[in-house]
Amino acid sequence: MAKSLIGIDLGGTTTKIAFVSQDGDILQKWSIPTDISENGKHIVPNIITSLKKTMTDAGYTKDQFMGIGMGTPGAVDIENGTVIGAFNLNWKTTQHVRDQIQAGVGLQLVLENDANVAALGEFWKGAGExxxxxxxxxxxxxxxxxxxxxxxxxxxxxxxxxxxxxxxxxxxxxxxxxxxxxxxxxxxxxxxxxxxxxxxxxxxxxxxxxxxxxxxxxxxxxxxxxxxxxxxxxxxxxxxxxxxxxxxxxxxxxxxxxxxxxxxxxxxxxxxxxxxxxxxxxxxxxxxxxxxxxxxxxxxxxLGNDAGAIGAASLALRFENAGA
Structure with a gap:
């Protein structure tokens, strides 16, 4: 059975998460508030908790997913999977987002800038044709x-x-x-x-x-x-x-x-x-x-508000051969 993708679009007020097919169709989507209190230290743990709960509630195991793509504000270091300077998230120091989510969920993750993932979403499934x-x-x-x-x-x-x-x-x-x-x-x-x-x-x-x-x-x-x-x-x-x-x-x-x-x-x-x-x-x-x-x-x-999550999910396609 074809594995699905997970897309996360982290925003200053809400975080949008979606399960997406390999063809770019949304299978399930939801959002959670972005808690920027205490220098944004709850943001990533909240994403991990919500993701695991929704996977369990919907009857998914992690083996049914190829990987996770995520868009975030701030300066993204793609090689190291870190973010710094996302001021609307109160992230002033380097955040090891990829390592945290990979450890918490057990799936590989690619991190990318939020405007870039929206571009990828429109390119893949929207006005980019x-x-x-x-x-x-x-x-x-x-x-x-x-x-x-x-x-x-x-x-x-x-x-x-x-x-x-x-x-x-x-x-x-x-x-x-x-x-x-x-x-x-x-x-x-x-x-x-x-x-x-x-x-x-x-x-x-x-x-x-x-x-x-x-x-x-x-x-x-x-x-x-x-x-x-x-x-x-x-x-x-x-x-x-x-x-x-x-x-x-x-x-x-x-x-x-x-x-x-x-x-x-x-x-x-x-x-x-x-x-x-x-x-x-x-x-x-x-x-x-x-x-x-x-x-x-x-x-x-x-694509409206879905562009970021769809584009982020497309990043996970690079794991196609990794886990197969």
């Missing part, structure tokens, strides 16, 4: 990315390949958590959109519901900006246009170098759909040269 050259960008609290070239995930010399969120789109612009200025993440993430909106609202003199919200010190989210843009708010539309111009420029820079078949936009902000996609595509086309403009397409992700 099995093209061998795909760029994935995830717009959430931050901006992450993954680059697949010739069917292989690019890592770079120090694991920094695909960090699309740190492309400079505004020289000497907003200060980024990475220490430099003007990163895409500071303009096109959920928090970045609100920052842009606040600054543009302060200078706006016309009539706008969005400006009223800021003037009344009410909480504004990126979702509200998009909603108001959809409903004709002139300031909100200007903000979406500005954000799209930065995103379109960054994606054009990526495409001019790599000429992928598809650039796939995922993450929470991508729920804005065509409101974001249309202006972004326009700015993308303005900033790409003809050969790229005529061939690379920008698309919305298809």
């Amino acid at each position: 099995k093209d061998q050259d795909v760029i994935f960008v995830t717009l959430g609290t931050g901006v992450g990315g993954g680059v697949i070239a010739g069917g292989q995930l690019l890592h770079g010399i120090n694991g920094g390949a695909g960090e699309i969120g740190h492309i400079t789109v505004q020289p000497n612009g907003y200060l980024c958590t990475c220490g430099k200025r003007g990163c895409l993440e500071q303009y096109s993430s959920a928090t970045g959109i609100v920052h842009v909106a606040k600054d543009m609202a302060a200078e706006f003199t016309g009539k706008s519901r969005l400006k009223e919200l800021f003037d009344n010190h009410e909480e504004v989210t990126s979702k509200m900006v998009v909603y108001l843009a959809d409903n004709g708010d002139i300031l909100a539309n200007r903000i979406v246009d500005k954000v799209s111009s930065y995103l379109g420029l960054a994606l054009a820079n990526c495409a001019n170098i790599l000429n992928p078949a598809n650039i796939i936009i995922g993450g929470g902000v991508s729920a804005a759909g065509n409101t974001l996609l249309q202006p972004t595509t326009r700015y993308f086309q303005e900033n790409t040269f003809p050969a790229v403009r005529d061939s690379t397409r920008i698309k919305l992700a298809q």
